[in-house]
Amino acid sequence: MKRSIVTIEDLTNQEILNLFKQADKYLDANEDEATHRLRRSFDDAHNRIAATLFFEPSTRTRLSFETAMFRLGGQVISCADPKTSSSDKGESLADTIRVVQTYADLIILRHPSEGAARVADEYADVPVINAGDGGHEHPTQTLCDLYTLYREKKELANLNVLVSGDLKNGRTVHSLVYALARFGAHIILAPAKGFELPMHVAQRLEHEYNSVPLGRDSVKDLPDHVDVVYITPQEPHSTALITVKVDLSNIDVYYVTRLQTERLKNSRSGAAFPVIDKSFLQGDRYSDTRVMHPLPRVRELGYDLDKDPRGAYFQQTAYGVPIRMALIAALLRVQPLLERATQTPKYDVYLSTPEGIRCTNKNCILKNEAERRHLTPKMWIVDPAQANLFQPVILRCIYCEYDYKPTAIFDKRSGTRTSSVDTWRTIPTESRVFCDSEPTHKRRKAKKGTATIATPDTLKA
């Protein structure tokens, strides 16, 4: 009966569009022209309290959420300094969440561990908003990015969105790319050398979002520094049938990301990466472009765009307030913006025991001593239907979404192990225990007897 937002996947496309319309309602009546901020407040969250728990500093995000709550007429209790919190006394995040939900109607969490927000959601009876969990997700930043596109360009499908800079390290960029695919925008990637999109993101884009990387000859007017272009037809497709040609003579949005210039210096060709400024954006291609940036900028974005009508990065920040207001109003159920009463997972769940298969991500919340006492490792079984086609099954940690590829299956009925994909398919789901092909690993013993395949329904039990 409650919904949380841990990743942008927790919202359907229709729900996201509902949020945009609600944000428009908040904004249209009273947007200040110079600053794009709201000039008055509403009472949708009157009598409601949000808790902003920031176990990692982020003033900008915290202030945006607190502003949203105040503009809705609500109140905020805040823990902005990780060193003053009970977690310093060894308290588990689960306990902290269960205490804070006895105070607040909504919890907004930032945490250094990946998967922390999902843990919070599991233990909370009130809605949880992920305001950033390590390198994992920051879904309201993505919402804000999409809302800016929507507000500036009136649509998302078939927009030419060029994303440049560091495509390797930023969670913001990965989430944005997936979201652009969901709404059918053209994704044009121009990474700095050494900062290309990671393989696992590219694979996910193709296999889970049905995006297609285009050949050079399928793109008209390709800018020199562009690496690859993805399109995502809204109907299911086979790569072989794609014959579409994308025209890049007009870039709708130029999304610049922060470049760690100190890292660039150590690479050979880093210095060559252009600063995006007025002189770079000359030519017809960029005449109606909107330049976005998640801020703070360092040197990759010129100050001369601040007063240029194409610079949209301060609007982008400003729009974070009404879109967060809409999200809060949706989760508090004061506005009927959500299609579903509960979140419905996309995949089946693989339940392990504390001794069983573990997430191998060293920043995963499951690595925390205090959490291990009460949490069971759980993994999504990603795309098992295609396991025999072009990839092995992927076990994705439910918390941090880190992928693990088991190399074999243990058959509980027969007591045998197989690493042949064809044989896998003959084993009934409930008898499968995922494992590695070499049985030498010590912990494997404990794993055998206890791991089970669970359906989403057994998850909450």
Next chain:
Amino acid sequence: MKRSIVTIEDLTNQEILNLFKQADKYLDANEDEATHRLRRSFDDAHNRIAATLFFEPSTRTRLSFETAMFRLGGQVISCADPKTSSSDKGESLADTIRVVQTYADLIILRHPSEGAARVADEYADVPVINAGDGGHEHPTQTLCDLYTLYREKKELANLNVLVSGDLKNGRTVHSLVYALARFGAHIILAPAKGFELPMHVAQRLEHEYNSVPLGRDSVKDLPDHVDVVYITPQEPHSTALITVKVDLSNIDVYYVTRLQTERLKNSRSGAAFPVIDKSFLQGDRYSDTRVMHPLPRVRELGYDLDKDPRGAYFQQTAYGVPIRMALIAALLRVQPLLERATQTPKYDVYLSTPEGIRCTNKNCILKNEAERRHLTPKMWIVDPAQANLFQPVILRCIYCEYDYKPTAIFDKRSGTRTSSVDTWRTIPTESRVFCDSEPTHKRRKAKKGTATIATPDTLKA
């Protein structure tokens, strides 16, 4: 004309019951079943501002108070980080308090020095709530504990309340034990080895709260790990007349406290102390028990009780909000919950000079350089009527309540010193100067001429 809450003793039993009834009013109308939090707010503190001054971190307590203030429709100014405060520039607490009271209608103080809240109360014209002063007191935690008992068990008198774990170091436990005595509950102590109730607490329980430790044969069905049971008849008594038999076949409340497991390892038998969880709480004795814990827990309390109906520790946290709301409403005089307009001290006061008898507690607020410039050492004269019966007079620091036992009295009329209790009684109160029997101590000289016995009336002058 103002009241403050520095210790739980600052409230009469009737006032505490009034607060419970007011908290019930706030809670009954709109308690959320899952989280026990309030779902709407009131306007009892509309237009009022509370200051939360936390010179020592405690997120949980601060958020609980701030929630209470917001649920009453008030506002909060907050200093949560000791390093950003003027006290770093050498300002005395007294000055800080007098500045902040020009802003706020109510001051909620947490401070590392014992007695800090009493100092604040002395200098404030607005009410002060002690939110924890070093190892001294944390009265709203005690209020919250009592309210949970009251709410879960409908009464306090004759309840069987078992308190286990670390009874030595926790101020929470000492205050709870005194409060249980005041309301006539049976106090059943089950300390970990080496963590027994300190002698001075046991003595205070007997001599000031009229509690009686029962012999083993006066208790029916004593659990193995229980150390001692206290009862407190509501009428004055003589120990010799106690013939009551207490039946422990039903434990109403099991109050678990945090065990510093690293300390336990160093003791011999620490490992033997049980973790309180479902398997420990088997048997009829615990079938209707409520398990409480001040949180955060470490390992002494099992996670399997979280969803057990007997686990009441998250309710306990939740009830902290309505009971703090009631206290704030009482102190702001928006609800007529207090019997008395001003606090009436229980004992006479012994005024010393800055050079006179000083509190010997090294964590006392009087040890602070900045406070010493303006504070006069003052001590309660505890129980002088019984001084000749079974104990010498106790001088209890008014601020930190640390006890000092003088071994002699100087008679101002005659200029002589006596350490005979019988002789003491012949000296008129106003001529007594408390001192030690050996006149060798250097500072004693200054003390002689200036120390006086004051009645409570002269305290405020």
Next chain:
Amino acid sequence: MKRSIVTIEDLTNQEILNLFKQADKYLDANEDEATHRLRRSFDDAHNRIAATLFFEPSTRTRLSFETAMFRLGGQVISCADPKTSSSDKGESLADTIRVVQTYADLIILRHPSEGAARVADEYADVPVINAGDGGHEHPTQTLCDLYTLYREKKELANLNVLVSGDLKNGRTVHSLVYALARFGAHIILAPAKGFELPMHVAQRLEHEYNSVPLGRDSVKDLPDHVDVVYITPQEPHSTALITVKVDLSNIDVYYVTRLQTERLKNSRSGAAFPVIDKSFLQGDRYSDTRVMHPLPRVRELGYDLDKDPRGAYFQQTAYGVPIRMALIAALLRVQPLLERATQTPKYDVYLSTPEGIRCTNKNCILKNEAERRHLTPKMWIVDPAQANLFQPVILRCIYCEYDYKPTAIFDKRSGTRTSSVDTWRTIPTESRVFCDSEPTHKRRKAKKGTATIATPDTLKA
């Protein structure tokens, strides 16, 4: 169309008096007699949000502003810990301000760099209040000081205001002295030895505020420890015509400032500086004096004045709330208290290039790497009409107000440099490039071609 308060000079005398009257309105209806705090709130800032950005800790100032905002019915978003802010990631103050103004209707800034508030004002479309920028300015402290004088003494002109202690290091004192001059109070200076008013402040007092230091024989009843007395006739004057005699047999206000006692110990005669307490303030001269102090005090002010009717320093703190309320109401335009829609600078502006003349103050905001990327050095041309009379022209940094005295002028028409003041006057304003007389300095080359004289109108462009 927006006004900011960076220095007290940003308000006209009439505007200051308007603020006093508005503060009186807030206060008169509901001042608590004991604490001087307001007992109820208003709704002038209903639906408005202020951001308190404190990049340097100052609990007292922050709480005073936040109280003011709450008493006006508004809300506050707050960043109180510099270490949790984006500026740690290398973000410029300008960017931070432009982000925060998309959230808040008003920005209240404290910053360690001198001139930071002016930079914020330049980049903000919402009003900015300077809550202290390094050693530069703290105008609301000055407003509060003046309001206390006004409230306690009913007028400002011809009041005898004695200022003692550290007149060298405190920005509070320098601003107060200028403001007293503006309102025609007699300024009586009694510095501790080695803590005298700096030469540049004395010169500014004389040349820009038309104050006149009086000879000893023009002062009646001069206290021993007084150094100098300034009077400021409200009509323009020539020093030669001053024949007024000031009578110091009655001191209206004794303004004590904090003495760094550790610095005093290192000077020879420091120990001689008196503690201002009851015994010091004996005699008719001080019988109706009000003692003020900006707090926190250390040892220079006796605790025995706290309950003395002459001690006005806690009132002074209390009055900080209503005067800040009035200022906020004025800047948010909810009360018509301002005479002018925009700030009109007193002097012409000298525009340099990034490579040109730079402020020589090492604490100036222009020294910050991140700010240098977007800021152009600008300087006020102070008092050029008098340049040939008794002083060279002064170039005053627009941001930190640090003075720079160029020793020559380069004539753009003729390409020649002159250091003769007489010759300067023959060069048309638009051809003047300020420089030093010796052309050896390396950076001078860059300066020549680009520096220009700008009128105030070109400043905002």
